[in-house]
Amino acid sequence: MPIAAVQEERLSRRKNDAAFPLLAIEWCLDHAGIGPEALDAVVFYERPMLKFDRILTSALRAFPRSWRAFPQAMRNSLGDKVWVRGLISSYLGLPRRKILFTEHHQSHAAAAFLTSPTQRAAILTTDGVGEWATTSVGLGERRPNGAASITLLREIRFPHSLGLLYSTFTAYLGFAVNEGEYKVMGLASYGRPTLVNEVRRLIRRTADGAFCLDLEYFEFHTTTRRSYSSRFVDLFGRPRSPYEPIDLESAEGRRFADCAASVQQVLEETLVEIARALHQETGLPDLCMGGGVALNGVANSRILADSGFERLFIPPAPGDAGCALGAALYADRIHFKNPDCLVPDHSFWGPAVDGSALVKLAQEDHQPCDELDDSELIARTAGDLIAGRIVGWMEGALEFGPRALGHRSIFAAPHSSEMRDRLNRDIKYREEFRPFAPVVPIEVADRYFELPPGGARLARFMSGVFPVRPEWRARLAAITHVDGTARVQTLEQSMAPRLHALLESYGRRSGIPVLLNTSFNLAGEPIVNRAVEGYSTFRRSGIDVLVADRTRVAKRASSATQKEKITCSKSAAG
Numbered sequence: 001m002p003i004a005a006v007q008e009e010r011l012s013r014r015k016n017d018a019a020f021p022l023l024a025i026e027w028c029l030d031h032a033g034i035g036p037e038a039l040d041a042v043v044f045y046e047r048p049m050l051k052f053d054r055i056l057t058s059a060l061r062a063f064p065r066s067w068r069a070f071p072q073a074m075r076n077s078l079g080d081k082v083w084v085r086g087l088i089s090s091y092l093g094l095p096r097r098k099i100l101f102t103e104h105h106q107s108h109a110a111a112a113f114l115t116s117p118t119q120r121a122a123i124l125t126t127d128g129v130g131e132w133a134t135t136s137v138g139l140g141e142r143r144p145n146g147a148a149s150i151t152l153l154r155e156i157r158f159p160h161s162l163g164l165l166y167s168t169f170t171a172y173l174g175f176a177v178n179e180g181e182y183k184v185m186g187l188a189s190y191g192r193p194t195l196v197n198e199v200r201r202l203i204r205r206t207a208d209g210a211f212c213l214d215l216e217y218f219e220f221h222t223t224t225r226r227s228y229s230s231r232f233v234d235l236f237g238r239p240r241s242p243y244e245p246i247d248l249e250s251a252e253g254r255r256f257a258d259c260a261a262s263v264q265q266v267l268e269e270t271l272v273e274i275a276r277a278l279h280q281e282t283g284l285p286d287l288c289m290g291g292g293v294a295l296n297g298v299a300n301s302r303i304l305a306d307s308g309f310e311r312l313f314i315p316p317a318p319g320d321a322g323c324a325l326g327a328a329l330y331a332d333r334i335h336f337k338n339p340d341c342l343v344p345d346h347s348f349w350g351p352a353v354d355g356s357a358l359v360k361l362a363q364e365d366h367q368p369c370d371e372l373d374d375s376e377l378i379a380r381t382a383g384d385l386i387a388g389r390i391v392g393w394m395e396g397a398l399e400f401g402p403r404a405l406g407h408r409s410i411f412a413a414p415h416s417s418e419m420r421d422r423l424n425r426d427i428k429y430r431e432e433f434r435p436f437a438p439v440v441p442i443e444v445a446d447r448y449f450e451l452p453p454g455g456a457r458l459a460r461f462m463s464g465v466f467p468v469r470p471e472w473r474a475r476l477a478a479i480t481h482v483d484g485t486a487r488v489q490t491l492e493q494s495m496a497p498r499l500h501a502l503l504e505s506y507g508r509r510s511g512i513p514v515l516l517n518t519s520f521n522l523a524g525e526p527i528v529n530r531a532v533e534g535y536s537t538f539r540r541s542g543i544d545v546l547v548a549d550r551t552r553v554a555k556r557a558s559s560a561t562q563k564e565k566i567t568c569s570k571s572a573a574g
């Protein structure tokens with residue numbers, strides 16, 4: 001059973017921190033109350049020598065074009081990872097035999113299947129690249145005696161990669177690769193897939209059901225400088241500079257949106273065809289999906305609708321961060337053959353927030369704060385939201401994975417487009433075309449959103465995008481995307497009871513139990529972890545109210561009274 005999981009970036013406060021995760025290891029061991037000597041094994045989520053083999057082979061194939069790029073490619077892709085066994089061994093003082101390795105796509109597959117409440121499922125993992133594999137299909141099975149197995153049947157290998165195809169367009173459209181893929185998906189809704197035939201020239205389906213890229217259009221396999229070739233630019237036109245605003249009223253802006261819509265459509269078509277063939281081959285109703293491409297909620301919903309699978313399971317961390325959990329589960333269930341048991345169906349595996357730390361921070365900063373009991377806290381927060389205040393909400397254990405699912409979230413009323421614009425302008429500092437997501441109690445989700453069979457499950461961790469029912473769109477303007485959809489989170493009470501109560505309380509007063517839910521961070525920063533990060537974000541942004549556990553701090557309307565000495569009041573019931 002998992003005990004703890006946390007991403008290094010949340011502790012080091014460096015977004016996408018690729019350093020050796022000493023802080024994360026230290027916190028997990030502390031949380032478990034053990035030292036490294038008590039570990040049976042440390043599992044690394046990919047095989048560095050295979051990755052080295054891929055980088056070296058690719059460089060040799062592209063020689064002499066690639067010889068300048070090779071050292072950089074080594075540094076970018078591997079860093080210290082080739083020597084990882086020695087590193088882990090020396091950092092943790094463990095014998096080298098205790099350091100185990102899983103393959104990258106095995107880790108993705110394990111993170112998808114071994115965390116899902118299903119006995120038998122097909123598995124599809126898709127990402128940029130690990131060692132060699134970029135797409136794998138397979139089967140997962142739990143037997144009644146507790147034995148679990150994961151069999152990967154086939155794989156598609158680098159440089160033929162759906163993730164890298166999408167990332168190439170991400171770079172072409174001027175966004176940061178590995179971060180900006182969300183933006184491409186958001187921008188796609190504003191465009192029309194007018195360039196779909198051009199994109200199809202880049203990727204061809206093969207007779208065996210796989211696909212291959214036409215490498216004439218790409219350079220990611222030969223250089224680290226640019227992922228697309230001049231032929232790509234001949235086909236699609238001038239790339240967008242990262243500093244150039246996207247003006248959707250202009251012809252150039254529309255061309256970029258059309259590019260995004262076209263690559264999104266080809267991605268969806270390709271994934272649906274692979275998934276459909278896998279469904280026909282296995283005859284199973286359930287599909288578990290992993291890899292960074294499984295973060296594409298629009299594609300996931302298409303797969304649910306069109307592949308024949310009845311249920312899709314996508315873990316809260318399908319990307320590479322989740323590989324750590326997958327690798328550990330793989331070693332436990334399959335290498336050590338420990339009996340399988342279902343993993344709790346949530347993402348709250350990180351450090352818990354300390355409300356008393358917020359009390360201290362607020363007092364030192366002369367800000368008024370209240371310590372409230374649950375019912376008063378819920379009622380006050382619902383009132384704040386009704387009054388149009390933006391609430392930073394920290395509760396319990398930090399989420400593992402990129403999505404804030406109610407423990408480190410910013411909430412706001414979802415009704416007006418002004419609220420969306422205010423959040424973009426005063427808090428998230430981001431492009432106007434990026435939508436915000438709603439959260440709704442699962443039992444009433446269907447009233448507001450068109451959820452197909454299996455849709456509520458896909459929406460558990462915000463992994464799908466579904467239409468907002470037309471009659472509610474005007475009243476849910478802040479979370480309804482330009483195409484009428486939303487990346488909804490359907491909340492079961494047992495997963496986050498306090499948030500569920502907040503939604504009910506807000507719903508009783510506003511008539512609609514739906515809140516806008518966006519991750520609690522500013523642009524370019526990792527999601528907040530401790531009260532101090534929540535407080536600093538609150539002070540630096542347009543957040544009006546901050547809640548950490550049972551402590552509430554509100555910004556005062558005027559700074560004239562700032563110098564008054566503030567004490568923290570406790571509610572009578574609290």
Ligand SMILES: [Fe+2]
Nearest residue numbers: 127291292320
């Ligand atoms: Fe990956």
